[in-house]
Amino acid sequence: MKKxxxxxxxxxVAVLLWEITLRLGLVSRxxxxxxxxxxxxxxxxxxxxxxxxxxxxxxxxxxxxxxxVLDSLIGDFYVTLRRxxxxxxxxxxxxxxxxxxxxxxxAAKESGEFIVDFLRSIxxxxxxxxxxxxxxxxxxxxxxxxxxxxxxxxxxATIQGLQTRNAVRQQLADDLHLTGLRRIFYFExxxxxxxxxxxxxxxxSLALILVVVSEMFIGSSSGVGKAIQDLxxxxxxxxxxxxxxxxxxxxxxxxxxxxxxxxRRTHDILERK
Amino acid sequence: MGSVLLEMxxxxxxxxxxxxxLSVLESVxxxxxxxxxxxxxxxxxxxxxxxLKIAVGHxxxxxxxxxxxxxxxxxxxxxxxxALFPWLRLSSNTALYLDGERRRTGGHRGWxxxxxWKVSLLDKDKQCICHYxxxxxxxxxxxxxxxxxxxxxxxLFLFLLNLTRRPQLFIAxxxxxxxxxxxxxxxxxxxxxxxxxxxxSLLFVSHNLEEAVFLADRVIVLSKQxxxxxxxISIESPRPRPFEWKFSEGLLAYVKxxxxxxxx
Numbered sequence: 003m004k005k006x007x008x009x010x011x012x013x014x015v016a017v018l019l020w021e022i023t024l025r026l027g028l029v030s031r032x033x034x035x036x037x038x039x040x041x042x043x044x045x046x047x048x049x050x051x052x053x054x055x056x057x058x059x060x061x062x063x064x065x066x067x068x069x070x071v072l073d074s075l076i077g078d079f080y081v082t083l084r085r086x087x088x089x090x091x092x093x094x095x096x097x098x099x100x101x102x103x104x105x106x107x108x109a110a111k112e113s114g115e116f117i118v119d120f121l122r123s124i125x126x127x128x129x130x131x132x133x134x135x136x137x138x139x140x141x142x143x144x145x146x147x148x149x150x151x152x153x154x155x156x157x158x159a160t161i162q163g164l165q166t167r168n169a170v171r172q173q174l175a176d177d178l179h180l181t182g183l184r185r186i187f188y189f190e191x192x193x194x195x196x197x198x199x200x201x202x203x204x205x206x207s208l209a210l211i212l213v214v215v216s217e218m219f220i221g222s223s224s225g226v227g228k229a230i231q232d233l234x235x236x237x238x239x240x241x242x243x244x245x246x247x248x249x250x251x252x253x254x255x256x257x258x259x260x261x262x263x264x265x266r267r268t269h270d271i272l273e274r275k
Numbered sequence: 276m277g278s279v280l281l282e283m284x285x286x287x288x289x290x291x292x293x294x295x296x297l298s299v300l301e302s303v304x305x306x307x308x309x310x311x312x313x314x315x316x317x318x319x320x321x322x323x324x325x326x327l328k329i330a331v332g333h334x335x336x337x338x339x340x341x342x343x344x345x346x347x348x349x350x351x352x353x354x355x356x357x358a359l360f361p362w363l364r365l366s367s368n369t370a371l372y373l374d375g376e377r378r379r380t381g382g383h384r385g386w387x388x389x390x391x392w393k394v395s396l397l398d399k400d401k402q403c404i405c406h407y408x409x410x411x412x413x414x415x416x417x418x419x420x421x422x423x424x425x426x427x428x429x430x431l432f433l434f435l436l437n438l439t440r441r442p443q444l445f446i447a448x449x450x451x452x453x454x455x456x457x458x459x460x461x462x463x464x465x466x467x468x469x470x471x472x473x474x475x476s477l478l479f480v481s482h483n484l485e486e487a488v489f490l491a492d493r494v495i496v497l498s499k500q501x502x503x504x505x506x507x508i509s510i511e512s513p514r515p516r517p518f519e520w521k522f523s524e525g526l527l528a529y530v531k532x533x534x535x536x537x538x539x
Contacts, residue, residue: 170357173333177350178375184394188371192362 035239040247043240075229075241079248082213082226085141086256089148089209094202097153101160102186118157126151126212130219139221147220148212152205159201163194199264206260210253226252280346280444280476281307281330286339288325299325301502302339305495307444310474312466312514314487316533317497317505323480324353324448326497330478331446347379349442351450353480355430359421366417369404369436370396376440400439407435410465411458427453434462438469447479451486460518463489467515488529489521496536506536 017037023029024036035043104114130147137143167190175189191198217227226249233242283305289298299322307313315323328334329341331350352358359368374394396417405415413428413435421429430453437445451459463486470477481487487494491510498505510529512520520526 168357170352170354171360173352174358177331178371179378180371180375184371188360188363188367188394192360195362 033239035243039240040243043238043244075226075245075248078224078226078229078245079252081224082210082217082249083252085145085213085217085225086148086206086210086252089145089152089213090206090256092145093149093153093156093205093209096149097156097201097205098160098191098198100153101157101164102190104157105161105164115161118154118161122151122154122158126208127215130212130216133216134220143220144213144216144222144225147216148209151212152209155205155208156198156201159197159204160194163197164190166197167193195267199260199267203257203260203264206256207253210249210256214249279306279308280344281305281478282340282342282344283326283330284340286326286329286341287337288322288329288334289337299502300329303497303503304339305330305504307476307478309443309476310470311493312470312477312491313479314491314494315478315480315497316482316484316487316494316537318499318537321497321499322502323497327446327448327478327480343444346443347376347440348444348446349376349437349440351433351437351445351447353448353452355433355453356421356426358433359429361421364418364420365424365432366396366401367394368421369400369417369439370394372436372440373397373400376442404436404439407438407465408432411435411461427455427458430454431458431462438465441473442475444476444478447477449480449482452482459486460521464515464518466490471515484530484533485521485526488526488533489516494529494533496533505539506533508532508536 020034020037024031024034100118104118107114126147129150133143133147133150137146171189171193175185180189214225214227214230216222217225218231219227222228226245230242230245230249233239233245283303286300286303286305287298288300289296291297299320303322303326305313305326315326317323325334327350329336331348332341332343333350359365360371363371371394373396401417404417408415411431413424413431421432424432430450434447434450434454437447451462454462466477467490469475477490479487479490488510492514493510494508495504496506496508497503508529512525
């Protein structure tokens with residue numbers, strides 16, 4: 003409760019500072035709109051402009067509201083969120099699997115680790131044109147860009163976790179002849195759980211960034227990235243800020259979701275330890 | 276199987292610590308026969324735990340040879356808290372321990388077996404471990420997690436779990452160090468009875484000299500200075516030994532002899 007009040011207070015102070023900065027002319031009105039303008043732009047910016055004819059058309063027959071939602075900014079948020087979650091789900095499983103394969107494949111271990119580290123070091127945004135060439139302008143390239151870099155982050159976290167396993171438990175797993183899936187489910191995944199969450203949290207943020215960037219650069223017809231560019235070019239500043247704040251809310255919500263799950267799981271484990 | 280369960284010949288081991296080579300064991304030879312209880316005592320850093328880790332195969336040697344002659348071995352490390360999987364319930368921990376023993380002896384191998392992931396606790400195993408737990412007044416509710424037990428209870432649980440495996444050779448590093456006085460005496464009695472009945476062997480490290488003499492057929496004293504065996508003392512008293520023997524002149528004489536060997 004107290005924490006919530008402090009957060010609210012900080013938010014109010016930030017908005018006040020925003021207002022004061024503009025009133026004093028420290029920042030140009032051409033760059034930043036007033037907070038109230040942004041607030042008033044939320045309904046018109048986010049929601050579709052619905053009238054009775056939106057639902058019933060001119061012929062009086064009911065039409066779905068959904069296509070109109072998709073045309074609005076809230077539709078763009080939905081598309082970006084869907085792409086981010088899809089990229090995230092694909093890479094969480096494949097990234098962990100890749101980490102396990104690279105770590106356990108004795109012959110490929112050193113070269114595999116090098117390749118993962120090297121690819122991870124390439125600035126993720128620089129891969130956008132490459133994905134455009136390989137996968138075209140469709141949905142796959144947007145999800146693919148997010149998935150690729152995010153997967154490498156999770157794979158690296160998996161390898162790091164496996165490298166720092168508790169030595170006594172590792173010997174114990176050998177003594178108990180824990181092999182195959184038993185070893186993975188009963189020992190290795192729970193053992194590296196904390197490191198995995200570090201990778202997953204970093205991965206989900208990176209996936210959102212890359213999906214938005216790819217929406218900006220890879221011929222998109224929807225998504226927050228596309229909306230931000232459109233709003234920028236048509237000089238709709240209040241709506242642009244609504245889109246920016248909205249994408250921040252998506253990123254924050256995804257991070258909180260993973261964070262809360264992690265907190266609950268690691269808290270459980272710590273209590274059990 | 277031959278007449279020796281564990282044969283360690285001319286073992287040397289050193290560790291590298293900040294640019295200097297620290298010799299821990301030098302030319303140590305040791306063998307354990309069936310139905311033999313052997314205690315290893317020595318000061319801190321004398322190489323007791325290192326010797327056990329080499330015996331069980333967790334550490335390699337610089338020199339010398341180790342052979343187990345195919346006998347089944349259970350190992351209880353000094354760090355007993357790490358020897359139970361904290362994220363698994365006691366029932367799953369028990370199932371993994373006993374399943375491991377069966378997999379070692381049985382034919383559960385091959386690539387198809389690697390895809391099997393479920394491990395369940397058999398009724399007879401549950402009865403066996405619960406029988407021991409009841410004897411020591413430990414909770415028999417195996418749905419608990421290890422952290423729900425106290426440190427001493429965790430050590431005792433691990434000790435009983437290894438006992439349930441019925442290994443031909445049980446190697447234990449300070450197995451009773453965290454257990455309270457009452458339960459420790461009961462554990463000593465149980466070890467005496469069970470190992471005599473099953474004719475299995477025990478190789479253990481202890482800092483408690485009375486405990487070592489009470490349990491063992493022979494006590495090996497490791498010298499810290501030389502990293503070698505300073506003295507090997509045979510305890511000439513039939514097993515299982517009665518509780519009163521713990522306070523006898525005979526036991527005290529052995530303790531004094533060990534203390535003397537440790538000081539020299």
